Amino acid sequence: GDSVTQMEGxxxxxxxxxxxxxxxxxxxxxxxxxxxxxxxxxxxQLLLKATKADDKGSNKGFEATYRKETTSFHLxxxxxxxxxxxxxxxALSDSGSQGNLIxxxxxKLSVKP
Amino acid sequence: xxxxxxxPRHLVMGMTNKKSLKCEQHLGHNAMYWxxxxxxxxxxxMFVYSLEERVENNSVPSRFSPECPNSSHLFLHLHTLQPxxxxxxxxxxxxxxxTNEKLFFGSGTQLSVL
Numbered sequence: 001g002d003s004v005t006q007m008e009g010x011x012x013x014x015x016x017x018x019x020x021x022x023x024x025x026x027x028x029x030x031x032x033x034x035x036x037x038x039x040x041x042x043x044x045q046l047l048l049k050a051t052k053a054d055d056k057g058s059n060k061g062f063e064a065t066y067r068k069e070t071t072s073f074h075l076x077x078x079x080x081x082x083x084x085x086x087x088x089x090x091a092l093s094d095s096g097s098q099g100n101l102i103x104x105x106x107x108k109l110s111v112k113p
Numbered sequence: 114x115x116x117x118x119x120x121p122r123h124l125v126m127g128m129t130n131k132k133s134l135k136c137e138q139h140l141g142h143n144a145m146y147w148x149x150x151x152x153x154x155x156x157x158x159m160f161v162y163s164l165e166e167r168v169e170n171n172s173v174p175s176r177f178s179p180e181c182p183n184s185s186h187l188f189l190h191l192h193t194l195q196p197x198x199x200x201x202x203x204x205x206x207x208x209x210x211x212t213n214e215k216l217f218f219g220s221g222t223q224l225s226v227l
Contacts, residue, residue, distance in 0.1 A: 004155070032213050043117070043203055043218030044156075051213055089156070093212045098169065101216060103156040 002027045006090050006104035013080055013111050021075040021107045023064075023090035031094035033057075033066055033073040034101065038087045047075075047088070080111045116140045119204050119219035127227055128194060134222045136187040136204030142217070144210040145187045147179060150201040150221070162187060163210045194226045 007022040025031065032051045036044040048057030053068035062077045073090060090104040117138045126132050136145065147159040161169035162181040176198075178190040187204055201221045207214040 036216075041220065043119075043205075043220045044216070045218070046215050049213075049215075093214075095212065099210055099212045099214070100158055100161065100169070101156075105153060105155050 002031070002092060002094065002102045004090050004092055004102055004104035006088075006107050008105075008107070009087075010108040010110060013109070015082055015111055015113050016079045017111075019075070019077040019080045019084075019109070021088055021090075021109070023073045023075065023104060025071050025073065025090075025092050027071075027092055027094050029094040031092040033064070034091040034093070035062070035064055035073070035075050036089040036091060036103075038089065038106070040086070044089060080109070082111045082113055085109055085111045117204060117206055117217050117219040119202075119222050121222060122220065123223045123225075125225045125227065126191070126194065128196070130194075131190070131192040133191065134189040134202055134204075134224075136189075136219055138185055138204075138206040138217070140206060140208075140217060142206035142208050143184060144207045144214070145181060145184075146205040146207075146216070147187070147189055148203040148205060148218075150203055156203070160189075161210065168210070191224075194224075196226050199224055199226045 003026045034049045035047040037047045038044045048059040050057040050066040056065045064075045087106045087108045089106045091101045145162045149157045159173045160179045180188040203221045204219045205216040
């Protein structure tokens, strides 16, 4: 079945450092790919998405490119801030999951001043 | 504020208790979901409602019983739970059910079963 694998956390960075969180997927069809973010004490919020190969999703300085050849959707940000501290979830949705979102385990990011 | 409200925020219950979790959305969405979030595990989809009809039940034990009385409200009724059911329970909604739909999540109910 469909699945999402994220890099294990936690990840601790200093402010202004470069961030990469790896995400790879397995899907039966042609999935849409998502990154959701969960700030402390809150529910998940959509951060960005891409619906087809080579699409780049971007929001709040974060980017991720849909790579079909490597089945990956890595999240990147050039300069993180303390306010980016949160848990980041990679997810996919396709016909194999009946349109339901399949999530990874989440990666906790802590940014130190 | 995402437009999805869950109550209570925290709940402690014994294994013989009966309690209910409530979720409310006034976004005009047609699909609503219950997810379970446990430490070091992916979010688990429990139930899906589309247009107030349950369309998916992911092999959830019968001690969890969902109810969707109208398009704005979703409940999760709990009875005779086990300690391993302790988790954060998240409600979400989307305009419709589909592969490109954006989900809006509530802040969750942190459940502890003693």
